[in-house]
């Protein structure tokens with residue numbers, strides 16, 4: 129890796145808008161989103177259900193489900209625009225540079241094939257990454273050890289012989305098979321019991337350290353954000369409302385009222401298994417968005433301008449960015465609430 133590579137973000141999402149449908153019924157599941165994942169980051173995308181988290185995650189690999197499509201902006205992986213890549217370049221990228229564990233990882237195994245056979249198929253499809261299928265298998269067994277699973281038993285296992293927690297860790301090991309530098313996970317702990325959630329978080333922390341891996345994960349669980357992430361993007365109705373470090377999001381006095389409401393709705397962000405609880409009012413329907421700030425109808429601090437103009441994301445000197453007229457007016461005055 130040369131010097132300029134080291135400074136190029138692993139992933140750069142630039143002014144990205146992803147739409148479903150066309151004409152008057154079209155919705156923008158992701159709107160005007162920009163974020164950068166640097167080498168070594170553990171980046172959380174958090175928000176309530178339907179706010180566009182999964183769509184944003186899928187766009188990072190160019191796997192947005194149809195009829196979704198990028199209608200503005202771009203996604204670059206190590207400085208290369210995904211939209212400019214050929215199908216074979218994209219296939220290579222998805223396996224060997226950025227890999228995803230889907231939310232439905234639990235159900236994504238072929239029920240009539242062993243885990244080992246599925247791994248061999250993957251190795252054969254990506255011939256050349258390893259010297260031989262045996263070398264690829266040896267690497268997979270090493271990964272199984274890292275996700276704390278018994279090698280022989282898993283290699284021969286069918287899906288129905290694995291528990292939910294095991295399937296999630298097998299899916300992580302498979303996603304890492306071809307040495308990606310970025311792992312994207314959609315709700316990695318959601319369907320698991322508390323013990324398995326903890327195990328998956330431990331495993332991800334270790335993989336991050338041992339494999340020099342960058343991680344992006346989507347969650348609605350603030351406790352998981354507090355435990356695992358070092359950077360956070362909070363989404364509301366398709367847009368980013370706040371981005372920053374975990375410390376900034378949880379403790380900075382300058383915070384988006386939505387983020388503040390989310391955090392104050394839980395007794396302790398370090399307590400396990402606490403979801404983003406509903407706060408007064410509802411997330412707007414993306415097909416009928418209010419004028420101005422999307423959060424204004426639920427916001428205790430809303431001013432007249434909030435019902436008129438969409439607030440831009442404004443970053444302070446450290447890069448902590450908030451999209452709120454009230455908060456940013458105070459920043460300009462040099463005070464915070």
Ligand SMILES: Nc1ncnc2c1ncn2[C@@H]1O[C@H](COP(=O)(O)OP(=O)(O)OP(=O)(O)O)[C@@H](O)[C@H]1O
Pocket residue numbers: 148157175176177178179180181182183184193194195196348414
């Ligand atoms: N295949 C699709 N066709 C039409 N609309 C879709 C499709 N997938 C997602 N959407 C719309 O995009 C919006 C964002 O969905 P997305 O799944 O990205 O949100 P999310 O925050 O990940 O929610 P959840 O946590 O419930 O998965 C939703 O309003 C949804 O209706």
